[in-house]
Amino acid sequence: MEQKKSFRLNIGPVHPATHGVFKIVVDIDGDTIKRAQTEIGFLHRAKEKIAEARYFSNYYPIVDKLDYVSAINMEVLYASLVEKAADIKIPPRAAYIRTIMCEIQRIMSHLIFMGSFGEDVGNITSLVWTLRERELLMNIIEKISGGRLAPMYMTNGGSFYDFPDGISEDITKAIDKIEERINHEYQSFFLKNELFLKRTKGVAIIDQEMVKRLGITGPGMRAAGIKRDLRKDEPYLCYDKVDFDVPVSKDGDAYARFMMRVDEILQSIKIIRQALKDLPAGDYRIKTPWMMKIPPKYTFVRQETPRGEMAMYMVTNGDTKPYRLKIRSATFFNIRALEEALVGEKVADAVVTIASLDPVMGEVDR
Amino acid sequence: MIFDYIDSLGLRFVSAPLAFLGAVVVTFIIALLLTAMIPVFVGWADRKFAARIQSRYGPVYVGPFGLLQNFADIVKLLGKRFVSTNVDWLSFNFVPIALASASFIMVLLIPWGGPSLSLISVPYDLLFIYIALAVSPLLVLLAGWGENNKYSMIGGFRGAAQIATYEIVIIISIISVALLSGSYNLSGIVSSQGSLWYIFYLPVVFVVFFLAGLATMEREPFDMPEASQELQAGWKVEYSGIKYGLFLISDYVRLVIVAMLIVMLFFGGWLGLSFLPGIAWFWIKTFIVMVFLMVPRWVFARPRIDQFIRFGWNWLLPIAILNLIVAGLVVI
Amino acid sequence: MAAYFDLLSAKLGKAVSQAQSNNDNETLIVLSDKKLIKKAALEIKKKFDILFMLVVVDYKPRFELNYVFSSYSSKDILTLRVNIDEKDYSIDSISKIFDSANWEEREAYDLFGIKFNGHPDLRRILLPEDWPGHPMRKDFIVTDEVRNWTGLDLKF
Numbered sequence: 001m002e003q004k005k006s007f008r009l010n011i012g013p014v015h016p017a018t019h020g021v022f023k024i025v026v027d028i029d030g031d032t033i034k035r036a037q038t039e040i041g042f043l044h045r046a047k048e049k050i051a052e053a054r055y056f057s058n059y060y061p062i063v064d065k066l067d068y069v070s071a072i073n074m075e076v077l078y079a080s081l082v083e084k085a086a087d088i089k090i091p092p093r094a095a096y097i098r099t100i101m102c103e104i105q106r107i108m109s110h111l112i113f114m115g116s117f118g119e120d121v122g123n124i125t126s127l128v129w130t131l132r133e134r135e136l137l138m139n140i141i142e143k144i145s146g147g148r149l150a151p152m153y154m155t156n157g158g159s160f161y162d163f164p165d166g167i168s169e170d171i172t173k174a175i176d177k178i179e180e181r182i183n184h185e186y187q188s189f190f191l192k193n194e195l196f197l198k199r200t201k202g203v204a205i206i207d208q209e210m211v212k213r214l215g216i217t218g219p220g221m222r223a224a225g226i227k228r229d230l231r232k233d234e235p236y237l238c239y240d241k242v243d244f245d246v247p248v249s250k251d252g253d254a255y256a257r258f259m260m261r262v263d264e265i266l267q268s269i270k271i272i273r274q275a276l277k278d279l280p281a282g283d284y285r286i287k288t289p290w291m292m293k294i295p296p297k298y299t300f301v302r303q304e305t306p307r308g309e310m311a312m313y314m315v316t317n318g319d320t321k322p323y324r325l326k327i328r329s330a331t332f333f334n335i336r337a338l339e340e341a342l343v344g345e346k347v348a349d350a351v352v353t354i355a356s357l358d359p360v361m362g363e364v365d366r
Numbered sequence: 367m368i369f370d371y372i373d374s375l376g377l378r379f380v381s382a383p384l385a386f387l388g389a390v391v392v393t394f395i396i397a398l399l400l401t402a403m404i405p406v407f408v409g410w411a412d413r414k415f416a417a418r419i420q421s422r423y424g425p426v427y428v429g430p431f432g433l434l435q436n437f438a439d440i441v442k443l444l445g446k447r448f449v450s451t452n453v454d455w456l457s458f459n460f461v462p463i464a465l466a467s468a469s470f471i472m473v474l475l476i477p478w479g480g481p482s483l484s485l486i487s488v489p490y491d492l493l494f495i496y497i498a499l500a501v502s503p504l505l506v507l508l509a510g511w512g513e514n515n516k517y518s519m520i521g522g523f524r525g526a527a528q529i530a531t532y533e534i535v536i537i538i539s540i541i542s543v544a545l546l547s548g549s550y551n552l553s554g555i556v557s558s559q560g561s562l563w564y565i566f567y568l569p570v571v572f573v574v575f576f577l578a579g580l581a582t583m584e585r586e587p588f589d590m591p592e593a594s595q596e597l598q599a600g601w602k603v604e605y606s607g608i609k610y611g612l613f614l615i616s617d618y619v620r621l622v623i624v625a626m627l628i629v630m631l632f633f634g635g636w637l638g639l640s641f642l643p644g645i646a647w648f649w650i651k652t653f654i655v656m657v658f659l660m661v662p663r664w665v666f667a668r669p670r671i672d673q674f675i676r677f678g679w680n681w682l683l684p685i686a687i688l689n690l691i692v693a694g695l696v697v698i
Numbered sequence: 699m700a701a702y703f704d705l706l707s708a709k710l711g712k713a714v715s716q717a718q719s720n721n722d723n724e725t726l727i728v729l730s731d732k733k734l735i736k737k738a739a740l741e742i743k744k745k746f747d748i749l750f751m752l753v754v755v756d757y758k759p760r761f762e763l764n765y766v767f768s769s770y771s772s773k774d775i776l777t778l779r780v781n782i783d784e785k786d787y788s789i790d791s792i793s794k795i796f797d798s799a800n801w802e803e804r805e806a807y808d809l810f811g812i813k814f815n816g817h818p819d820l821r822r823i824l825l826p827e828d829w830p831g832h833p834m835r836k837d838f839i840v841t842d843e844v845r846n847w848t849g850l851d852l853k854f
Contacts, residue, residue: 009516009520028520040823040824048809122666123665123667123668125419125664129420129421193667195669198669198670199668199669212747214798226770233773298764298777300766300775311766326753332801346671346672347520347597348596
């Protein structure tokens with residue numbers, strides 16, 4: 001009889017722990033992973049090709065579904081790109097509105113991360129709790145933009161609507177509640193929970209060398225000890241007018257990546273408070289033509305999304321549509337780390353490792 | 367006991383063999399109803415309780431307070447197709463039946479809240495119940511292998527390793543209690559706790575038994591064999607329809623049985639103050655224990671299988687053996 | 699900004715020339731000979747950590763490859779522009795030098811059909827292996843073969 005040392009396990013593409021459609025093929029010896037191979041592309045929707053057929057103002061619904069967990073960040077990125085290419089200066093109120101919305105969306109995205117991470121560690125309650133907190137902000141997004149998951153709020157030169165009356169009290173109330181929950185309930189639920197610590201500390205270490213080799217950005221990079229945040233280093237919108245810290249950790253394990261997100265939520269709350277206080281009066285958008293022509297140029301914009309540095313590179317040729325739009329997705333690079341980080345881990349930790357990178361396949365496959 | 371009662375009742379009207387046969391049929395029907403009713407009501411309590419922890423409502427629509435939701439679920443499972451392919455027919459179909467039969471045997475043997483309330487009385491009923499509990503690692507392995515699926519294979523291995531570890535812990539805890547009371551009969555153990563409950567003699571054994579009970583029941587957080595996040599449902603992954611329903615039933619039956627065992631071994635069973643009848647005391651205690659068995663599922667993360675088995679061999683087993691030695695010295 | 703250009707021109711001489719960029723912090727360098735890409739990448743590796751993105755633009759029939767490099771310690775980015783013509787849609791892979799280029803090159807191969815010589819694992823990444831054609835090319839036409847494509851024939 002032939003003796004086999006290891007056997008091959010296909011995790012995904014319809015495995016619930018892969019956060020979408022993502023396949024990872026692992027060779028297992030006993031319960032230990034010997035080799036891991038990732039496979040992506042199951043959610044490829046040809047977004048870059050579609051961009052070549054759409055007017056600059058018609059692409060927002062598509063860009064919403066890029067990273068569907070943080071749609072506003074995607075919209076702001078695309079809006080900044082078009083405005084930079086067309087030399088549109090947005091009014092200060094629009095910049096503040098965008099900052100606030102970006103940070104609200106960032107909190108929501110990180111809450112989803114916390115929930116799904118806790119769920120992948122084995123605690124279903126965490127997902128229900130974080131969704132409960134996310135709902136507070138979801139209602140605010142709905143109140144402001146009319147949409148929930150894909151709000152389609154941004155447009156060239158600002159946003160579609162102004163903030164409604166009294167929204168700043170609603171936001172303050174919601175973020176106060178979330179801050180209190182994170183400082184008390186979640187502390188005892190995650191960070192003082194011995195079983196949670198045992199599952200996450202020292203698991204799937206991604207160190208600085210690996211980060212620099214693979215091009216990992218975002219919380220995964222900061223967890224490895226590289227202090228870098230585009231909001232701080234290349235301030236866009238009005239991030240240079242607010243005061244916040246960039247959390248950094250040295251460990252680089254799953255727990256550190258979790259903690260980065262928790263700390264970032266607290267920093268985002270800080271940013272929202274300041275931005276709400278300074279929110280200037282005035283126009284929330286400047287009118288731009290629906291169909292505008294952009295002269296031939298190469299435009300590059302990068303911003304800090306919840307998952308890392310996302311960039312767009314647009315080539316225009318004087319037409320009403322882009323000649324080529326290239327989207328640099330942060331997770332596309334981050335997810336490659338799995339091939340190395342998974343080797344030597346247990347099967348149970350594979351799920352935790354995938355969750356700790358927080359992949360959203362809509363963004364990876366584009 | 368109930369069997370004997372029915373038998374003697376029948377003897378008044380018909381001849382002895384017929385009365386015996388009738389008693390068997392009636393007892394089995396009662397046991398079957400009990401086995402079927404447990405998941406309905408315990409499952410309801412479980413789901414409601416979980417819902418409250420997660421700030422949800424839980425089942426509300428079927429029956430008053432959603433009480434019949436699990437009944438509806440099982441009926442739904444009865445109508446479902448079996449979708450598994452390429453399975454080993456014999457082992458695949460044998461396991462759910464065997465597991466359900468094991469829970470059926472436990473229901474038959476355990477005293478339902480009084481010395482004379484067990485369906486069949488056997489002198490060493492504690493051992494028999496233990497055997498019905500301990501048969502599951504083999505079945506889990508068989509199911510994991512017979513399903514012809516890699517996930518179920520891993521789940522089966524995990525399940526067998528985990529349950530085998532914790533069955534040993536359980537039997538040693540049971541032996542310590544039996545040593546103190548000098549009996550393997552549940553009624554005997556309860557009646558010997560008249561002066562003081564064994565929880566005060568053997569608090570450490572209680573904790574050990576509680577953890578090991580959670581582990582053998584495969585309830586979260588110790589559900590590594592069926593870890594729904596990494597292995598989908600582990601060794602249950604290919605099962606569907608009522609075959610899966612039988613697992614559901616046996617899960618809840620084992621939850622109730624372990625809770626009842628804890629009450630009878632450590633909390634004095636149906637003994638209590640005289641203003642309430644014994645059976646009421648018994649069920650109050652059982653429900654409290656059951657709640658404590660349910661809570662960890664919703665508040666703790668799942669440990670890794672190697673961590674958990676190491677914990678079993680390195681800590682629980684030595685502690686249990688040490689306690690057995692101490693108990694033995696005390697008795698001598 | 700000019701420092702990066704001097705660094706490259708010291709090694710590669712006339713093959714590189716600086717072009718005007720309309721993005722801040724960006725140095726745009728045009729490499730005239732695609733055979734020198736590996737040499738240029740080795741030089742760039744001294745200052746930059748990762749290949750940030752690889753933008754392929756299809757000016758049919760030739761392709762323009764924009765390698766965008768980024769660094770973890772500074773905010774500068776460097777764009778290296780290389781043209782490849784219709785005679786040979788292939789270029790040397792730089793994924794041995796910049797590991798982060800691995801998947802970007804696979805993507806360019808997948809969507810544009812550019813062959814990267816010396817790539818360790820040049821397979822399609824986003825599309826299925828038997829997909830007909832390279833859809834991001836401007837001359838890609840949705841034929842019946844594409845329209846009726848149903849997926850791999852799986853054999854059990």
